[in-house]
Amino acid sequence: xxxxxxxxxxxxxxxxxxxxxxxxxxxxxxxxxxxxxxxxxxxxxxxxxxxxxxxxxxxxxxxxxxxxxxxxxxxxxxxxxxxxxxxxxxxxxxxxxxxxxxxxxx
Amino acid sequence: xxxxxxxxxxxxxxxxxxxxxxxxxxxxxxxxxxxxxxxxxxxxxxxxxxxxxxxxxxxxxxxxxxxxxxxxxxxxxxxxxxxxxxxxxxxxxxxxxxxxxxxxxxxxxxxxxxxxxxxxxxxxxxxxxxxxxxxxxxxxxxxxxxxxxxxxxxxxxxxxxxxxxxxxxxxxxxxxxxxxxxxxxxxxxxxxxxxxxxxxxxxxxxxxxxxxxxxxxxxxxxxxxxxxxxxxxxxxxxxxxxxxxxxxxxxxxxxxxxxxxxxxxxxxxxxxxxxxxxxxxxxxxxxxxxxxxxxxxxxxxxxxxxxxxxxxxxxxxxxxxxxxxxxxxxxxxxxxxxxxxxxxxxxxxxxxxxxxxxxxxxxxxxxxxxxxxxxxxxxxxxxxxxxxxxxxxxxxxxxxxxxxxxxxxxxxxxxxxxxxxxxxxxxxxxxxxxxxxxxxxxxxxxxxxxxxxxxxxxxxxxxxxxxxxxxxxxxxxxxxxxxxxxxxxxxxxxxxxxxxxxxxxxxxxxxxxxxxxxxxxxxxxxxxxxxxxxxxxxxxxxxxxxxxxxxxxxxxxxxxxxxxxxxxxxxxxxxxxxxxxxxxxxxxxxxxxxxxxxxxxxxxxxxxxxxxxxxxxxxxxxxxxxxxxxxxxxxxxxxxxxxxxxxxxxxxxxxxxxxxxxxxxxxxxxxxxxxxxxxxxxxxxxxxxxxxxxxxxxxxxxxxxxxxxxxxxxxxxxxxxxxxxxxxxxxxxxxxxxxxxxxxxxxxxxxxxxxxxxxxxxxxxxxxxxxxxxxxxxxxxxxxxxxxxxxxxxxxxxxxxxxxxxxxxxxxxxxxxxxxx
Numbered sequence: 001x002x003x004x005x006x007x008x009x010x011x012x013x014x015x016x017x018x019x020x021x022x023x024x025x026x027x028x029x030x031x032x033x034x035x036x037x038x039x040x041x042x043x044x045x046x047x048x049x050x051x052x053x054x055x056x057x058x059x060x061x062x063x064x065x066x067x068x069x070x071x072x073x074x075x076x077x078x079x080x081x082x083x084x085x086x087x088x089x090x091x092x093x094x095x096x097x098x099x100x101x102x103x104x105x106x
Numbered sequence: 107x108x109x110x111x112x113x114x115x116x117x118x119x120x121x122x123x124x125x126x127x128x129x130x131x132x133x134x135x136x137x138x139x140x141x142x143x144x145x146x147x148x149x150x151x152x153x154x155x156x157x158x159x160x161x162x163x164x165x166x167x168x169x170x171x172x173x174x175x176x177x178x179x180x181x182x183x184x185x186x187x188x189x190x191x192x193x194x195x196x197x198x199x200x201x202x203x204x205x206x207x208x209x210x211x212x213x214x215x216x217x218x219x220x221x222x223x224x225x226x227x228x229x230x231x232x233x234x235x236x237x238x239x240x241x242x243x244x245x246x247x248x249x250x251x252x253x254x255x256x257x258x259x260x261x262x263x264x265x266x267x268x269x270x271x272x273x274x275x276x277x278x279x280x281x282x283x284x285x286x287x288x289x290x291x292x293x294x295x296x297x298x299x300x301x302x303x304x305x306x307x308x309x310x311x312x313x314x315x316x317x318x319x320x321x322x323x324x325x326x327x328x329x330x331x332x333x334x335x336x337x338x339x340x341x342x343x344x345x346x347x348x349x350x351x352x353x354x355x356x357x358x359x360x361x362x363x364x365x366x367x368x369x370x371x372x373x374x375x376x377x378x379x380x381x382x383x384x385x386x387x388x389x390x391x392x393x394x395x396x397x398x399x400x401x402x403x404x405x406x407x408x409x410x411x412x413x414x415x416x417x418x419x420x421x422x423x424x425x426x427x428x429x430x431x432x433x434x435x436x437x438x439x440x441x442x443x444x445x446x447x448x449x450x451x452x453x454x455x456x457x458x459x460x461x462x463x464x465x466x467x468x469x470x471x472x473x474x475x476x477x478x479x480x481x482x483x484x485x486x487x488x489x490x491x492x493x494x495x496x497x498x499x500x501x502x503x504x505x506x507x508x509x510x511x512x513x514x515x516x517x518x519x520x521x522x523x524x525x526x527x528x529x530x531x532x533x534x535x536x537x538x539x540x541x542x543x544x545x546x547x548x549x550x551x552x553x554x555x556x557x558x559x560x561x562x563x564x565x566x567x568x569x570x571x572x573x574x575x576x577x578x579x580x581x582x583x584x585x586x587x588x589x590x591x592x593x594x595x596x597x598x599x600x601x602x603x604x605x606x607x608x609x610x611x612x613x614x615x616x617x618x619x620x621x622x623x624x625x626x627x628x629x630x631x632x633x634x635x636x637x638x639x640x641x642x643x644x645x646x647x648x649x650x651x652x653x654x655x656x657x658x659x660x661x662x663x664x665x666x667x668x669x670x671x672x673x674x675x676x677x678x679x680x681x682x683x684x685x686x687x688x689x690x691x692x693x694x695x696x697x698x699x700x701x702x703x704x705x706x707x708x709x710x711x712x713x714x715x716x717x718x719x720x721x722x723x724x725x726x727x728x729x730x731x732x733x734x735x736x737x738x739x740x741x742x743x744x745x746x747x748x749x750x751x752x753x754x755x756x757x758x759x760x761x762x763x764x765x766x767x768x769x770x771x772x773x774x775x776x777x778x779x780x781x782x783x784x785x786x787x788x789x790x791x792x793x794x795x796x797x798x799x800x801x802x803x804x805x806x807x808x809x810x811x812x813x814x815x816x817x818x819x820x821x822x823x824x825x826x827x828x829x830x831x832x833x834x835x836x837x838x839x840x841x842x843x844x845x846x847x848x849x850x851x852x853x854x855x856x857x858x859x860x861x862x863x864x865x866x867x868x869x870x871x872x873x874x875x876x877x878x879x880x881x882x883x884x885x886x887x888x889x890x891x892x893x894x895x896x897x898x899x900x901x902x903x904x905x906x907x908x909x910x911x912x913x914x915x916x917x918x919x920x921x922x923x924x925x926x927x
Binding site: 021058 | 562632663
C-alpha cells in the first residue's frame with residue numbers, strides 16, 4: 001500500500017511547470033501539464049544530473065535545462081535516440097490537494 | 107471500411123511517401139506495395155559504396171520485411187509480381203502472374219531504367235547497367251573471374267561504377283562521348299582536375315570517343331562479351347561492359363494506362379497525375395518540365411504526396427534546386443545549379459592546379475546561379491544555401507570565393523577537406539565526435555538529414571560551428587544533402603511554418619497568446635516544445651510589448667530564474683556594472699555578499715563585470731536583496747537580451763583618447779538595458795581607433811575618432827569570429843544613441859529567434875540595413891521611437907522584484923520532507 005503524503009495544492013504548481021519536494025534521498029520534481037495531469041520524477045536527468053524541475057514542460061515531456069534531453073514524464077525515460085531513465089513516483093490529485101508517494105518505480 | 111492504397115514500386119521515393127503518410131495518418135488506408143526487385147526497400151544511393159566494398163547489401167537496407175509487417179502493409183515482390191496493367195476504369199492493377207488488386211488511390215513510383223545503347227552486340231552476356239542490387243551482384247561476380255572492364259559513360263554513375271570495379275581489382279577503361287568528364291556537373295577546368303586525379307588512381311579514359319559495337323569472345327561458341335569496338339576502329343578488350351550513359355524514367359506502364367506522359371509521368375504541384383486518383387513520385391515523374399534523380403527532391407515530393415493522400419491538402423511541391431557530389435573516396439567535388447557562363451552572368455574563379463583546387467561561382471544579378479568546386483568543397487553547402495535563398499551577394503562579393511571560413515572560423519581553419527579527413531579526425535569539438543562515427547551512423551541508422559545526424563551522434567548539436575563539415579560528410583556519404591534553407595525551414599518539428607511566416611501571421615492575425623498562435627497555425631503538438639515555445643514567447647513579446655502577458659513557463663530556465671544555471675544545477679549571478687565602471691561601495695557589496703553566501707568562485711567576466719558562482723536557487727532572492735541594497739541590478743548575463751557595454755577609459759584619462767568612451771558607454775547601457783532580443787547582444791565603445799574595448803567584434807560597436815563616432819554592426823567574437831561591418835559615422839552622442847536603438851529594434855523585429863546579429867546580417871545583407879538606418883532618416887527615427895516605446899515595459903529590475911517576493915515558487919521547494927523521513 002502506498003503512503004500518500006500531502007505536498008500542496010494544485011495551484012501551487014504552475015501549469016506547464018514544476019515544483020520540487022525535498023526528501024532525504026534528494027529532490028523530487030512534481031510536474032503539472034497543461035491539462036492538469038501530475039507526474040513526479042527524481043529531479044536528476046539520467047544524462048548529466050541536470051535538475052529536470054527547471055526544464056520546459058510540453059505535452060507529457062520535460063526538456064532538461066542542461067543539454068536538452070527530452071524525458072517522458074510518465075515513465076521517466078529519455079526520448080530516442082538518447083537512452084536512460086530516471087525513477088518516477090506515484091502522484092495523485094484529490095479535491096485540489098496534491099499527494100505524493102515515495103514508493104519508487106524504477 | 108478503410109480506403110485501399112496501392113503503391114507500384116518498392117523504392118526510396120514510394121516508401122518514403124508511405125512513411126510520411128503513416129506518420130500523418132496511420133490508419134487511413136489498407137496499403138499494398140508491389141516491387142519488381144526481390145528485396146525490401148534499400149538505399150539505392152549507396153550502391154556505389156557496395157560495389158567499392160566499402161559497405162555490404164545488409165548495411166544499405168532501409169526497410170526490412172519486418173517493417174512491412176509492423177505497418178500492416180501487404181508486400182508483393184519479385185518479377186512475377188511486377189505490375190503489367192493499370193485498369194483505370196475498374197481501378198485495379200494486375201501483376202505478371204495474374205493477381206488483380208483494386209485501389210481507391212494509386213501511387214506510381216516506378217523509378218527509371220538505365221539507357222542501354224542499341225548497338226550491335228548489346229545483347230551479349232556480361233553487359234549490364236548500374237541500377238540495382240542485381241547489377242551490383244553481377245559486377246561483383248564478374249570481378250572474381252575476369253580482369254578487364256569497360257564502362258561506357260563518363261558521368262557521375264559511370265565514374266562511380268568504374269571506381270568500384272577498379273577497387274575490386276579490375277583494369278577499367280572509361281569510354282565517354284564528350285570531351286570532358288561529368289559535363290553536366292563540371293566545367294572544363296574542374297573536369298580536367300578530376301580526370302588527372304582518377305588517372306593517378308589507375309583508371310583509363312578514352313574521351314571524345316563513340317562506341318561502334320560490342321564483340322563476342324573469340325573462343326567460338328561463347329555468348330559473352332570479349333571486346334568493345336570504337337568508331338575509329340580501335341578495339342578495347344573487355345570481359346564486362348557497364349553501360350552508364352543515362353537513365354530514362356520508367357513510364358511504359360503509365361503510358362499504357364493512358365496517363366499523360368512526356369519525358370516522365372506529368373504531375374501537378376500536388377504530385378497528382380492527370381487521373382485524380384493516381385499520384386506519382388520519384389524518378390518516373392516530370393514536374394514543371396523537370397526530372398529529378400537525387401534523394402532530396404524525391405523526399406520533398408514524398409512529403410507533399412503524403413500530405414495530399416492524408417487529405418490535409420495544403421502542401422505544394424514547387425520544384426527543387428539540386429546539388430551533386432561524387433561518391434569516390436578521396437575526391438572532393440561539389441556542383442550545383444547552372445554554372446555555364448553567358449552574356450548576363452559573371453564568373454568568379456579561383457584556380458590552383460598544383461594543389462588541385464578549383465572554385466568557380468557563376469553570378470547573375472548579384473545572385474549565385476551555379477557553383478563548381480573541386481578539391482576544397484567545404485563551402486559547398488554555404489554557396490548552395492545562398493543560391494537556394496537567392497541571397498544578394500553584392501556585400502560579400504570580394505570575399506565570397508574564400509568561403510564562409512574566411513569570415514573567420516575558429517577550430518577548423520584549413521584542414522577542412524572532408525574526403526581527406528581520416529575516420530578518427532574530430533569533426534565536432536564540443537561533443538568529441540569523429541568523422542568515422544558520423545559516416546557509420548549515417549549508414550547504420552539510415553540517416554538522411556542534418557537533424558537526424560545531430561540527434562543520433564550529437565555532432566553539430568551544441569555550438570554549431572561544424573555544421574558545414576557535417577553537411578559535407580552527409581553529402582559525401584549520400585551524394586547530396588537533404589536539408590531545407592532557413593527561409594523555408596520549419597520553426598521546429600511541431601509546425602511546418604518557417605520563422606518569418608509565424609512572425610507575419612502573429613501581426614496580420616493579431617494573435618496575442620502562445621495557444622492562439624498554435625491553434626491558428628495548426629501546431630502539431632498542443633503545447634509545442636522547448637524549441638518553439640521560447641521563440642513564440644519572444645515573437646509575441648516583440649510584437650505586442652507591454653500588452654503581452656509574458657509566459658515564464660515558455661522561457662529557458664536562466665530567464666525564469668534570472669541567473670545562469672551551471673553544470674551542477676547551481677547558479678551564477680552577475681550584477682550590472684554600467685559601462686564597466688564600478689565604485690568602492692559596489693565592490694564592497696559584492697565582497698560582502700560573496701562572503702555571506704560562501705560564493706565558491708568570483709570571476710571577472712569578459713564583459714567587464716564580476717560573476718558570483720555556486721549559489722543555490724534557494725539563496726538567490728536573499729543574494730539579490732543584499733545586492734539591491736547597494737544599488738546593484740541584474741546584469742542580464744543570462745538572457746537573450748542586452749548583455750554589456752564594454753568600454754575603454756577614453757579621453758577622461760587616456761593620453762590617446764579622442765572622446766569620452768565611458769560616458770558614452772554608460773548612456774548606451776542605460777538606454778538599452780532590459781530589452782529582450784532574438785539572442786544575446788553585446789556592445790562596446792572605444793575612445794580612439796586603437797580600439798582597446800574590441801568594439802569591432804561586437805553586435806554594435808562604437809569607435810571614437812577626433813571628429814565624432816564610427817558605428818559598426820554585426821560583429822561576433824564567439825564560435826565564428828566575425829569582424830563588424832562599418833555602418834556609418836556620426837558626430838554627436840545623441841546620434842549614436844538613435845542609431846543603436848534603431849539598429850536593435852530592426853534586429854528585434856527581423857531576426858529569427860536564436861539568430862545572432864552576425865548571421866542575420868549575412869542573411870539579409872548590409873545594404874538592407876543601411877537602406878533603413880542610414881539612407882532613410884525617417885525610418886530610422888520611427889524604429890528608434892518603437893524601441894523606446896518597447897523599453898517602457900522592459901526596464902524593471904527583475905532582481906529587486908524577486909528580492910521583494912515576486913515569483914518565489916521558482917526558488918523554493920513545494921515541500922520539505924527531508925527531516926520527516
